[in-house]
Amino acid sequence: MKEQLDLYDVTIIGGGPAGMYAAFYSGMRDMKTKLIDANEKLGGRMLIYPEKMIWDVGGVAPTLCEKLTATLEEQAQTFEPTIVLGQQVERLEKREDGTYLLETLSGERHWTRTIILAIGRGILKMAxxxxxxxxxxxxxxxxxxxxxxxxxxxxxxxxxxxxxxxxxxxxxxxxxxxxxxxxxxxxxxxxxxxxxxxxxxxxxxxxxxxxxxxxxxxxxxxxxxxxxxxxxxxxxxxxxxxxxxxNHGLKSDFVGIKDWSLDMDDWNVFVSPKLATNLPGIFAAGDFAYFESKLNLIAGAFTDAGIAVNSAKLYLEPEAARMAYVSSHNERFKEKNKALGVVEA
Missing domain, CATH: 3.50.50.60 (FAD/NAD(P)-binding domain)
Structure with a gap:
């Protein structure tokens, strides 16, 4: 019996700040999106520190990490991406047509045209x-x-x-x-x-x-x-x-991702200014991605995510717009604004 899989434009691996924002922004780019995370909840490393105050997100007053995580999760679901929790991606297979098959430790398979790695420091365990x-x-x-x-x-x-x-x-x-x-x-x-x-x-x-x-x-x-x-x-x-x-630090495990022939060291994958890895159609964002002017803040993860999504979109559609229209002019928000009772001029 032939296996039936839905093909996604982009699959985001990792549900931290970078992954959640990438899920939102890819919706702005009208991409069929899936997000996979090994945890049973979205949040990534933020789940470890729910009662810490977050001060350094632009335009956001000092906020409990737990509250910011919930807000990011709500935003990530704006365009109804497919979200898969409790699955740890291990293997990668490139097909003849250029698409990728991802396989998890438990044997589930996911089919995608592009990938964004937002895996932070991998599967984290407290020392x-x-x-x-x-x-x-x-x-x-x-x-x-x-x-x-x-x-x-x-x-x-x-x-x-x-x-x-x-x-x-x-x-x-x-x-x-x-x-x-x-x-x-x-x-x-x-x-x-x-x-x-x-x-x-x-x-x-x-x-x-x-x-x-x-x-x-x-x-x-x-x-x-x-x-x-x-x-x-x-x-x-x-x-x-x-x-x-x-608090003796965290031990990291990237499982099988280290065997994908990515250009990486013990902690990071090296990416271009467009957040592209050395593998075609695979991009990275957040703590996992390293480039010369890297900003290791949650705010930096948001920017990484947007750039990675734009790069994935252009990889699939070279004639597409370089970036999404801002939300105040983006057609995708018209109906959502009406649902919020916003009357546009």
Whole structure:
């Protein structure tokens, strides 16, 4: 029996900010669009930090990450793209007619004329605390991400890590926790300079270069003390804690995409100014795409997405307009404006 597959103009792999905006913008370009994401929810890396405040999206007041994610998801569905969740794309097959077949780990197949890779840092997994028995406390008070701030109110919180996440959570929790202790195995922090300065000038107890070396539990269910050790002198100290947050970074897995013969390094695919990869008809956007003037912000992901979609459109239709008309003049929004009760002049 011959397999029947719908052919899409563009298939976007990845449901973070770049992927969601690409799904919206490809609708502006009247492209038949599919978005595939390995997670069960759209949002990509934004799902890890729902209670962080996002300040750097143009024209948007400081907004909770969770709220911005919901707004982006609503926008992504404006032109009713096909959205497939819980499928992790692994294999790529180029057909004789120039189209592509994508196959997921679970065996589903998707047929497309072009592809936009918006996979960020790949399938992300939190780097775990490498201490024997640590996993038993993951159900109580050992955290690898923070979903809500309120449970930490009035608590003694220890944060292990030195990147953006560790610094940001120290600043978020310092006003509401009884005490925040930050432990980092290096002397220098890797977060944004202004955020580091804010943490260093707060009441947070910052210990460097230290690392967590032992966990204690009086009841066997939750951590109540932590031993931290100086990485150079082996000097150690035991601290009473209520909650432990570990931000040791993320481990990335690009699954089979690394076997597609893309021009890439461990983290990024190298693209042209038109966001084209070295494979015809395959483009990239967001954190996964690298080019010389790259802007690693959510706002930059939106621009990447628009350029990648325009490039995919022109790849399919070389005589098409270089970009979509702005929404105030785009025919595709006339009926939608009427539905919103907007009377156009």
């Amino acid at each position: 775990k605390l490498e201490l024997e028995g640590a996993e038993r406390y993951e159900v109580s008070n050992l955290h690898y991400t923070v979903q809500e701030l309120e449970p930490f109110r009035g608590k003694k919180v220890l944060i292990s890590g030195g990147g953006n996440s560790a610094v940001d959570w120290a600043n978020e929790l310092e006003p509401i926790a009884e005490k925040v202790t930050v432990v980092h195995r290096r002397s220098q922090f890797g977060g944004h300079e202004s955020h580091i300065a804010k943490m260093m000038n707060s009441s947070a107890d910052v210990r460097t270069p230290y690392e967590v070396s032992r966990l204690f539990s009086s009841n066997g269910e939750a951590i109540d003390q932590v031993t931290i050790s100086h990485t150079e002198t082996d000097e150690s100290e035991t601290i009473v804690v209520d909650e432990v947050i570990v």
